[in-house]
Amino acid sequence: MGTAAGVGYSIHRNPAEAGKEAALKALQQAGIARPDFVFVFATVGYNQEILIRSIRAATGGAPLSGCSGEGIITQETVAETNFAVAVMVISSDELRFHNARVREIDQQAAGAGERLATAIQPFLAADSIACFMFADGLVFDFDPFLAMFEKTLQRESPLPVFGGLAADNWASKKTYQYHDDDVFCEGISCVVMSGSGAVAWGINHGCVPVGSTRTITRSTGNIIYEIDGIPALDAMKEYFDEDWKSQWNKTSLNLCLGFKTPEHIRQGYEEFVIRYMVSKNDQDGSVTIQSDVQDGTDLWIVRRDRELISGGLQAISHQIKGTTGTRRPKFILQFECVGRGKVVFREQEKMELTRSLQDEIGSEIPWIGFYSYGEIGPIANFNCFHNFTSVVTAVY
Amino acid sequence: MKSETSTDIVSPEAAETAALRLEKEGLAQQVKRLIKAEGKLYAYQEELDAQLKEYKDLYALNRRFNATFDIRKVFEYSIAYIINNLEYERVIFFEQREQSDCYAVCTFDGYYDQHEKGAVAELVITQDDPLLSALQEGAECIVCSAETDSKVLGESRSRLHMNEYLIYPLCSHKPPHTLLAVGNSAANAEFYHRIGSSDGALLGIGNLVGLLVSAVENHTFYANMKRAIEQERCAEAKYRSIFENALEGIYQSTPAGRFINCNPATAFILGYDSPQQLIESVTDIESQLYVEPQRRRELFGLMRNGVDVKSFEVEFYRKDGSKMWALLSTRPTFDDNREILHVDGIIQDIGERKRAEKAVQDLNEELEQRVIARTKEFVSANLELRQVTGQLERAYGELKATQSRMLQQEKMASIGQLAAGVAHEINNPMGFIISNLNSLKKYTDKIISFTDFQSAAINTLLATAGTHQVADDVMEHKKALKLDYVLKDLDSLIQESLEGAERVKKIVQELKSFSRIDASDCKLADINEGLESTIKIVWNELKYNATVNKEYGDIPQTVCNLGQLNQVFMNILVNAAQSLENQGEISIRTSSDHDNIYVMISDTGSGIPADKLNRIFEPFYTSKEVGKGTGLGLSIAYDIVKKHNGEIQVESEVGKGTTFTLLLPIITG
Structure with missing residues (x-):
């Protein structure tokens, strides 16, 4: 049989109806009655428990993983709204999916990495292909997590990790992770994919630096207190709009921080890795990003560039097709930064960009994705965290 | 100067570096401005895109509104637009109930909890609800935001299941027929279009309401127009049907004598194949149709005087030249100069009626003759009937009397049997009681005689000497026993007992005679003689307070037990x-006819009350004091008369007297 996958979506306001509608559409597209595994991405306007319950009911209680996003992406739609759900159902006799979860990851990134590695250890096999992770985008600290995760797994070469950080449509209050019937916050939902198959992926951010080099002069973990000897916010505020204090979300989407890409991954990537400033502290003038930094690190203020973004999507397509060759992907997962959606592009523009990418890779391929608060994808065999980035993963 | 000169001397590299720095600084500032401008541009663009999208969506929605005449569809499209485009969580459309001042929920969406859904479906708001008072006062809409602390608006949050809401009237007149409520629950409001009172916040919903008001008013106008057209169509169809199918001819004609229009019945009555043929053929009604043209002039004379003519009889020529009678009813229409423009008329063919009237007249005459003959028969039959009825009434009276007598006889027979038994049982002991009392009386007489003799002897002894003590003792003892009184009273006691026993004996004899049928003593006798001898026997009872009037008729003798x-x-x-309390009269009359002897005994006594009259022949019934009557006298009399196959009747009036009438059949042997 191979692998049958299908994707359905719904923008119905009733969570029970929406979940059911999306799941049934997915099952119909896949041509199956009961899937082996289910991916779900939904926005936060819904009552999440009712939504997941209805999907579980429609998919016969198949194992399920996913998270909340700022919007959803399928072949049919790109919907950045408070009410959208996308469901991918997979039935396969060549791929195996095992899911796991960890909770309470806030301030315990390393511990979470260890616990999650321990949880998925039993599912890992020689034919394990990749790991998909959906973590809480408000509390996740990637670097210590990954370090302990990979250390605990003790693999010769790291298991490729793809995923995105759960979002809550700029509310910055609560994101959701899904694991079977369980809907939870401040955790990570994880899927190990094994079997006969492979992944091809493309990663691109499309940001450009403005101004000259700056240097972190005081930091702790993922919090930057000072840049060039002055509070971080003071160092950047000349680029901000007048209302930056009250409109931090908007401000942090327009501008973010770029760091020189580390030497070990520079070969396969762009000049800068981008970091989104999740939060600020008006008292001490600090900003928080989603990975750790060290004092003395150079940084640049960067802004999104529409042309670069557009060109970057073509690069992604080339990267994937360069890997898959003539082999048609079985399904695709896309993790797109919220800063690359409607805040940059007009609706039609965004649709056309996404459509062009899908057409390049395959307009008939089951395609599911979501707008995230951070993206995860490996570069040159190293699992990396990204912001303002698109990570497109094709399973073939 | 030197120093100035030295300071002025700048190396070309340094100058270039300074220039580059300056340029860089300038560029940096430009970049900053560009970044800020770009941010603003994004914001404006986003806003413009949103507005453009909204107007496009609104335009599409309006097209959908215009494509339907179904107001429910309009509401349905609006709900989808409000939820999906305007992004309010909940929507309710209220409609005014017919013949009511209440708004009921007509359709709604955005409620996904069954309990809330059920509650909202049942929601009713009255026109005078305080919630709507702002609308009555002319407000464009009601705004209740999350921050609103109005008590009235706050109380409706739970009714609408919306923490923040807007209510719009959907028409320009008051009170509105339709209301629209949109809003959000407290739990989900942050994900929806928040309710606020600013122009910006109300712009989207305001635009929609503008369209909805037009749609609702168009719908109302359309519905009213449709209703009016339908009514007109029905009326037209109804009147057309009446016109086409009427049996009476209906027409319009001109004073000049042409038909303008007419129905098929008009053509048929006048012998034409169709209205069209009639209209084309008859160009001068007066000369072509009227047998007497003068009649048309008379008709128009009446109409010109403003009279609606009814039942105007005329004789017409039909198409084939035959004559027919018609009845016309006409109404003229006048122009401004009071000239007749045209005439609306109804024509009825009364030929049949005319023939029927003649037939009825003939029939009436024949009928009158028949009625006279039958009346005679009826009078005769009626007389016979009256006779028969009289006979029947009499027979019925006799039957009723016979039934009454039979009932009485049956009762008397039963009582007679009872009396015979009782008499037999009492008679025997009474025999030896009376015999014993007689013997006791004889014995008592002897004892008294002896004690008298003894007393005399003792007195004699007392008169002599030597025996005083014994004699004294005897006398003393006699005195102590009150023997003189006892002996004296003993006799009266026995006498009273004998009288009592005799009375019992008499009752028993009467009872026996009441029950006995004794035909052996019947012989030919004279009733007048019997009456006379009886009067002599009871004379002592009569003579003190009664004047006896006797009026004996010449009656034949009859076989009886006299x-x-x-x-x-x-x-x-x-x-x-006994009924005569002081003085009175007792009248005795006898008479006879061919079959019977009649004996009437009347008194002027106290009379018998009506309620007691029907009981006087019952045995033991008496109105006398205890001991004065046995209650058997009249029942014995009744029984005796019945045994003679006679009748006894009584008539009485309280205070005037009583009359007994005896009817005895004449039996000659």
Whole structure:
């Protein structure tokens, strides 16, 4: 049989109806009655428990993983709204999916990495292909997590990790992770994919630096207190709009921080890795990003560039097709930064960009994705965290 | 100067570096401005895109509104637009109930909890609800935001299941027929279009309401127009049907004598194949149709005087030249100069009626003759009927009397049997009681005689000497026993007992005679003689307070038990005497006819009350004091008369008197 996958979506306001509608559409597209595994991405306007319950009911209680996003992406739609759900159902006799979860990851990134590695250890096999992770985008600290995760797994070469950080449509209050019937916050939902198959992926951010080099002069973990000897916010505020204090979300989407890409991954990537400033502290003038930094690190203020973004999507397509060759992907997962959606592009523009990418890779391929608060994808065999980035993963 | 010169001397590299720095600084500032401008541009663009999208969506929605005449569809499209485009969580459309001042929920969406859904479906708001007072006062809409602390608006949050809401009237007149409520629950509001009162916040919903008001008013106008057209169509169809199918001819004609229009019945009545043929053929009504053209001039004369003519009889020529009678009803229409423009008319063919009237007249005459003959028969039959009815009434009266007598006889027979038994049982002991009392009386006489003798002897002894003590003792003892009184009273006691026993004996004899049928003593006798002898026997009862009037008729002798009849007469006469409280009269009359002898005994006594009259022949029934009557007298009389196959009747009036009438059949042997 191979692998049958299908994707359905719904923008119905009733969570029970929406979940059911999306799941049934997915099952119909896949041509199956009961899937082996289910991916779900939904926005936060819904009552999440009712939504997941209805999907579980429609998919016969198949194992399920996913998270909340700022919007959803399928072949049919790109919907950045408070009410959208996308469901991918997979039935396969060549791929195996095992899911796991960890909770309470806030301030315990390393511990979470260890616990999650321990949880998925039993599912890992020689034919394990990749790991998909959906973590809480408000509390996740990637670097210590990954370090302990990979250390605990003790693999010769790291298991490729793809995923995105759960979002809550700029509310910055609560994101959701899904694991079977369980809907939870401040955790990570994880899927190990094994079997006969492979992944091809493309990663691109499309940001450009403005101004000259700056240097972190005081930091702790993922919090930057000072840049060039002055509070971080003071160092950047000349680029901000007048209302930056009250409109931090908007401000942090327009501008973010770029760091020189580390030497070990520079070969396969762009000049800068981008970091989104999740939060600020008006008292001490600090900003928080989603990975750790060290004092003395150079940084640049960067802004999104529409042309670069557009060109970057073509690069992604080339990267994937360069890997898959003539082999048609079985399904695709896309993790797109919220800063690359409607805040940059007009609706039609965004649709056309996404459509062009899908057409390049395959307009008939089951395609599911979501707008995230951070993206995860490996570069040159190293699992990396990204912001303002698109990570497109094709399973073939 | 030197120093100035030295400072002025700048190396070309340094100058270039400074220039580059300056340029860089300038560029940096430009970049900053560009970044800020770009941010603003994004914001404006986003806003413009949103507005453009909204107007496009609104335009599409309006097209959908215009494509339907179904207001429910309009509401349905609006709900989808409000939820999906305007992004409010909940929507309710209220409609005014017919013949009511209440708004009921007509359709709604955005409620996904069954309990809330059920509650909202049942929601009713009255026109005078305080919630709507702002609308009545002319407000464009009601705004209740999350921050609103109005008590009235706050109380409706739970009714609408919306923490923040807007209510719009959907028409320009008051009170509105339709209301729209949109809003959000407290739990989900942050994900929806928040409710606020600013122009910006209300712009989207305001635009929609503008369209909805037009749609609702168009719908109302369309519905009213449709209703009016339908009514007109129905009326037209109805009147057309009446016009086409009427049996009466309906037409319009001109004073000049042409038909303008007419129905098929008009053509048919006048012998034409179709209205069209009639209209085309008849160009001068007066000369072509009227047998007497003068009649048309008379008709128009009446109409010109403003009279609506009814039942105007005329004779017409039909198409084939035959004549027919018609009845016209006409109404003229005048122009401004009071000239007749045209005439609306109804024409009825009364030929049949005319023929029928003649037939009815002939029939009436024949009928009158028949009625006279039958009346005679009826009078005769009626007389016979009356006779038969009289006979029947009499027969019925006799039957009723016979039934009454039979009932009485049956009762008397039963009582007679009872009396015979009782008499037999009492008679025997009474025999030896009376015998013993007689013997006791004889013995008592002897004892008294002896004690008298003894007393005399003792007195004699007392007169002599030597025996005083014994004699004294005897006398003393006699005195102590009150023997003189006892002996004296003993006799009266026995006498009273004998009288009592005799009375019992008499009752028993009467009972026996009441029950006995004794035909052996019947012989030819004279009733007048019997009456006379009875009067003599009871004379002592009559003579003190009664004047006896006797009026004996010449009556034949009859076979009877005169002794028993005498007892009847005696019982009646004694009762009559006892009814006379002071002085009165007792009248005795006899008479006879061919079959019967009649004996009437009347008194002027106290009379018998009506409620007691039907009981006087019952045995033991008496109105006298205890001991004065046995209650058997009249029942014995009744029994004796019945045994003679006679009748006894009584008439009485309280205070005036009583009359007994005896009817005895004449039996000659």
